[in-house]
Amino acid sequence: FLRMVAIMHANGIEVVQDITLNHVESAGTAATNAGGLDPEPTYSLASSAGYKNFRYICYETPYENGFLCDYANRTGRWPKNFMNFHPHPGHNVTDGNWETAFWGPDFSYGTDESGSGNGFGLSSNICDYPACPDECYNPDQANNYNRDQAREWIMWFKKQSGVDGFRWDAVKHFPHFVQQDLSYNCMYSLPDWAAGGTSMINVGEYVGSKNELDAHTDAVTTSNGGSEMLMGTFDFGLRAFDDAGGLYGMVEGGGAFNMATLPAAQQERRFSDFNGMRVHRTMTLVNNHDTFRPDLDANGNYSGWNSGSELSPHIYPYADRMPLAYAVIMAVDGNPQIFMEDLFDLGMNGNRFFHDPSSTDPNAGLPVRAPLFNLIWAHQNLGFKEGEYKVRSTAGGGNVFFNPGSSAQDLLAIERSGRALIGLNDRGDEWQSCWVNTDFAPGTVLKDYSGANGGTTYTVPADGRVLVNTPPVNPSQGWYGYAIWAPVDAQPDVAYTPQRNTLTEQEWEMANDLGDSHCLSLGQGGHLPANSCAYRIAGKIYSKGGSNVEVEVTKEIAASDITVSAYDAQGNILGRESGMSQPLVLNFTASTQGWITLKVRSTNGDEAQQKAWVKAAYTAPESIDAENDFAITETAMWNGNALTCDWNDCNNWDEGLVPTSNTQVVIPECVQIFPCVPSDFNLGLVDNRSDITISNHDISLAETFSVFPNPFDESIQFSCSGCQGEYSLNLIDVLGRNILSLTGNADVLNQALESESKALESGTYFLEISNGEGREIMKVVKS
Numbered sequence: 001f002l003r004m005v006a007i008m009h010a011n012g013i014e015v016v017q018d019i020t021l022n023h024v025e026s027a028g029t030a031a032t033n034a035g036g037l038d039p040e041p042t043y044s045l046a047s048s049a050g051y052k053n054f055r056y057i058c059y060e061t062p063y064e065n066g067f068l069c070d071y072a073n074r075t076g077r078w079p080k081n082f083m084n085f086h087p088h089p090g091h092n093v094t095d096g097n098w099e100t101a102f103w104g105p106d107f108s109y110g111t112d113e114s115g116s117g118n119g120f121g122l123s124s125n126i127c128d129y130p131a132c133p134d135e136c137y138n139p140d141q142a143n144n145y146n147r148d149q150a151r152e153w154i155m156w157f158k159k160q161s162g163v164d165g166f167r168w169d170a171v172k173h174f175p176h177f178v179q180q181d182l183s184y185n186c187m188y189s190l191p192d193w194a195a196g197g198t199s200m201i202n203v204g205e206y207v208g209s210k211n212e213l214d215a216h217t218d219a220v221t222t223s224n225g226g227s228e229m230l231m232g233t234f235d236f237g238l239r240a241f242d243d244a245g246g247l248y249g250m251v252e253g254g255g256a257f258n259m260a261t262l263p264a265a266q267q268e269r270r271f272s273d274f275n276g277m278r279v280h281r282t283m284t285l286v287n288n289h290d291t292f293r294p295d296l297d298a299n300g301n302y303s304g305w306n307s308g309s310e311l312s313p314h315i316y317p318y319a320d321r322m323p324l325a326y327a328v329i330m331a332v333d334g335n336p337q338i339f340m341e342d343l344f345d346l347g348m349n350g351n352r353f354f355h356d357p358s359s360t361d362p363n364a365g366l367p368v369r370a371p372l373f374n375l376i377w378a379h380q381n382l383g384f385k386e387g388e389y390k391v392r393s394t395a396g397g398g399n400v401f402f403n404p405g406s407s408a409q410d411l412l413a414i415e416r417s418g419r420a421l422i423g424l425n426d427r428g429d430e431w432q433s434c435w436v437n438t439d440f441a442p443g444t445v446l447k448d449y450s451g452a453n454g455g456t457t458y459t460v461p462a463d464g465r466v467l468v469n470t471p472p473v474n475p476s477q478g479w480y481g482y483a484i485w486a487p488v489d490a491q492p493d494v495a496y497t498p499q500r501n502t503l504t505e506q507e508w509e510m511a512n513d514l515g516d517s518h519c520l521s522l523g524q525g526g527h528l529p530a531n532s533c534a535y536r537i538a539g540k541i542y543s544k545g546g547s548n549v550e551v552e553v554t555k556e557i558a559a560s561d562i563t564v565s566a567y568d569a570q571g572n573i574l575g576r577e578s579g580m581s582q583p584l585v586l587n588f589t590a591s592t593q594g595w596i597t598l599k600v601r602s603t604n605g606d607e608a609q610q611k612a613w614v615k616a617a618y619t620a621p622e623s624i625d626a627e628n629d630f631a632i633t634e635t636a637m638w639n640g641n642a643l644t645c646d647w648n649d650c651n652n653w654d655e656g657l658v659p660t661s662n663t664q665v666v667i668p669e670c671v672q673i674f675p676c677v678p679s680d681f682n683l684g685l686v687d688n689r690s691d692i693t694i695s696n697h698d699i700s701l702a703e704t705f706s707v708f709p710n711p712f713d714e715s716i717q718f719s720c721s722g723c724q725g726e727y728s729l730n731l732i733d734v735l736g737r738n739i740l741s742l743t744g745n746a747d748v749l750n751q752a753l754e755s756e757s758k759a760l761e762s763g764t765y766f767l768e769i770s771n772g773e774g775r776e777i778m779k780v781v782k783s
Helices: 002-010 068-072 145-161 176-188 210-225 246-252 259-265 322-331 370-381 746-759
Strands: 016-020 165-169 202-204 271-274 277-280 294-296 302-305 389-391 400-402 411-416 420-425 432-437 445-448 457-459 465-470 482-487 504-510 536-543 547-555 562-568 573-579 584-590 594-602 612-618 664-666 704-708 717-721 727-733 738-744 763-771 774-782
Touching: 002 145, 002 504, 002 536, 016 145, 145 176, 145 504, 165 176, 176 202, 176 210, 246 259, 246 322, 259 411, 259 420, 322 370, 322 411, 322 420, 322 482, 370 482, 411 432, 411 465, 420 432, 420 465, 465 482, 504 536, 536 547, 536 612, 547 562, 547 573, 547 594, 562 584, 594 612, 704 774, 717 746, 727 746, 738 746
Parallel strands: 016 165, 165 202
Antiparallel strands: 271 277, 294 302, 389 411, 400 432, 411 420, 420 482, 432 465, 445 457, 445 482, 504 612, 536 594, 547 584, 547 612, 562 573, 562 594, 573 584, 704 717, 727 738, 727 763, 763 774
């Protein structure tokens, strides 16, 4: 997921995350739900069968066996009790949008901004299981518990994921003051690199009428003493949330719909003007996943409709006027949402499940509907939203003149001031045209970017009036009921260049109540342990080859001395930095494209336990081979987290990768416990060393080497018993760098080593001697 976000950014695309704040269900163990059962008789058993004890795995308490005691003792962040749901003693209510249990037990955020009636309190039974009397995780809760936890969670998520905005699910079903709180803090309370700011995409899913949408938007705006319109909604008023009016009525109207009614159907709270910036808040739509529920055959083709589960009736993507509906949502204020089932021909070509995503061949890929492609291009390249929204065809007062056979009921003309003039005609049999006043400068030459008017151009006269000539809906002629009149030199015919910065910044919080230390999980997270130099894995990034990576570590104990390291998938060190700086910064170049693991530890192993925050700023590649590029470290890296020397315990190895005869092994320079190497496993060393990759399937040399003196202060020599032929000699420092390579017989190598070792700085080195049959590695120290 984090790589996907970074690759989207590398292509200039913002990522908008779907967030659900009130769907909380399935408490308890997978087998019996026993751990989630709270038998409190008045409130807990009143709904959801009493399954209201929620406990989560984390680095400190990974999954053990899934039984009751395992579940009850989990200490992951944001645990929940029956008091956190409706009904509860402070608000004994189970009906209403905020209280009805639509999706499992209804989550309680309180009844007003002060937290009055808020649900908080302890589980009634989590500490009373006879089978595990010593197990208990039932932390205190305070007023506004759920709201505070939700705020902390969403701010953590924004920093961790690097997403750019939010789509909030089912906002009708939790308080608007919670929505304002979380939105404001994601926009303004985070560090500058993570804060969404005024322009952050922030939209809520509220299915209702125009007036309901505006009322909800206003309630969010003014909650908690606020005045900024932080959030918009999906414009179901324009789309129509029932089977009458709006875009649905236009598509189903067969040419008899009154186009002049569409502007008034829009949500009024469409944009925010704040600090000199206009931000479009409402999101216009034709279809979405809640309005579009087809039944599919084995090939993925439409075989019918599950209309009973649609929140409002679907607009059929093969309907003649479906592209016209998209022309409307592009022309009016708001951020248009393009639904995948509409943009791509998914429903009748049998390619839904079997297409090649990289193919543009209609027989192998997913054909793009040409008019929607055209509308997207025009919206982006002609800059619709950079021009003020003006309805020209209903201006009246002599400002508009319809030609014979045309009328305001059939032709809607919308100008994006000085950018484009969009004609919208729902008739299926006749062209419609009218003369309207515009903001185009006299002498401007316009053309129709829909292509319906061919190569015809129109030069704006001195009075600024423009003829809006618009085709009927006739797909067989390539006419879709819209025309887009804009300056001929507005944009060359090139692809739109997105503006999102290609850089991605993501932060991992190293805490015991986050992450997961199980050896079959990611093995990420956890506090830096006390009095230990054991590494903790922060996480992984996927960087573009040749690009700069900056890692910034903020410590809970500012004066502590810590080390941050970056490894590639083969266990090679790409960069390392140690020190007491706050923050500690590591910069390095990702030499090749691929996964990079970020690790932190106490430098000297004498620090107290502490949290740390590890932020990476990097650029991902624009594309990858996702099918064959997995986030798996190829080298077995010892960590000793099981606090034993057991070579075969997966908890002692990063990501649980216990070495096999074909696995490379890396043992870091500072481990709590050195591994007990199996007698039949040729590691090639008998002492702790630093980040040298050892090929475990190598065979030891038959010859016997010895090094003297060791430690040495001037030069070093070695003697060899039974040496014949040529050997290769490599001298490797503690960062894994090969600082000396020699080839020759034993006498030649000995003489060269004695000479070269005089120039070495003091420190620890590893001497590797090999031939075609095997190799040996020895640790040497220059004092």
